[in-house]
Amino acid sequence: MPELPDVEGFRKVLESCARGRVVRRVDVRDAGVLHAVSARRLSEALEGRRFTGTQRHGKWLLARTGGPLLALHFGMTGRLVCSDAEDALDAHDRVVFTVTGGRQLRFRDQRKLQGLWLCEDADAAARLLEGQGPDALAVDREEFEAALASRRGKVKTVLTDQSALAGLGNLLADEVLWRAGLPPTVRASDLGSPDRRRLYTHMRRTLRSAVTAGCVPPRDTWLTGHRDDPDPTCPRCGTHLRRTRLSGRTTVWCPGCQQAGT
CATH class of the missing domain: 1.10.8.50 (Helicase, Ruva Protein; domain 3)
Incomplete structure (x- = not known):
């Protein structure tokens, strides 16, 4: 099960693969990993926007776009993978973000116990994470x-x-x-x-x-x-x-x- 170090690694994958790049296309291959958002709404909200930064709290990862925030939780088997657009898809690639430069950020998850949320703004993201305690890496x-x-x-x-x-x-x-x-x-x-x-x-x-x-x-x-x-x-x-x-x-x-x- 991904823990804090794994999620910090996924944050670095997102940063190196997609930060500063525009989302050209969002392909939801399995809507079972989406929570409180439809595949259509996710695509409408993120296509044309640029990934501007990331934030991790505990096992949660937030991706900023200058507008809505993408929240990810990896459950037991989730991960982020950076691929070239022409690379073959894995059977467990559930959502694929194609960004400028021919790269793809892929949310890959076998068991689908958690997944992706769309937060319309920072306040919505704070409400999603309000039940979390202090981050173990940052707590004094x-x-x-x-x-x-x-x-x-x-x-x-x-x-x-x-x-x-x-x-x-x-x-x-x-x-x-x-x-x-x-x-x-x-x-x-x-x-x-x-x-x-x-x-x-x-x-x-x-x-x-x-x-x-x-x-x-x-x-x-x-x-x-x-x-x-x-x-x-x-x-x-x-x-x-x-x-x-x-x-x-x-x-x-x-x-x-x-x-x-x-």
């Missing part, structure tokens, strides 16, 4: 600690709750908690101030590395590099990793390294 430490202290749920659940903190998904939350040495089942409100500070520090470091990689990288020195092994062990202490489910998500953690908060 005081705001982060306040968000944790005000939630009674398990810390893993809070970290992946987009209304508490926008951008973290399953892989990132497990990785950050492992690095911080905190079990996923401890209540967020029970964490002491040193735990919250340590968690914030490791979240920032993990996000910076992952954004550079454009994904949550499955490195040998990371928990994510071992979570799918047949018999996974901790790359730090060698303890066998445990799997459990929290809020319907598979959670991987190390009982040797991740002790209760203090």
Whole structure:
């Protein structure tokens, strides 16, 4: 599932492929990815306009045009691809934006769990995102600690709750908690101030590395590099990793390294 680093990578794809270019044609190949807008309205609103910039908040991406804004959410399998206009289409290319210079920006998504919204102005975009918490890459430490202290749920659940903190998904939350040495089942409100500070520090470091990689990288020195092994062990202490489910998500953690908060 795309998380903040992936969406930041998609933002860069849009910037390099289409920023400053005029939308010549919008081809909606599958209207099932459109939300609260018809294929005709999307084409009318964007054709002839120029992509002028981008903004990411959590897992959401906004593309500005000097008028309506295009909002994208990638769900579990969505992505943006930059192609030449003559390149063969993929079976999962749902919406194709042909821009000046012979390029195409393609919204590709196999499972179609989210998709595209058209926001008529910045206020409409703000209303679409109003339920989101602060962006995980931009949040300051005081705001982060306040968000944790005000939630009674398990810390893993809070970290992946987009209304508490926008951008973290399953892989990132497990990785950050492992690095911080905190079990996923401890209540967020029970964490002491040193735990919250340590968690914030490791979240920032993990996000910076992952954004550079454009994904949550499955490195040998990371928990994510071992979570799918047949018999996974901790790359730090060698303890066998445990799997459990929290809020319907598979959670991987190390009982040797991740002790209760203090």
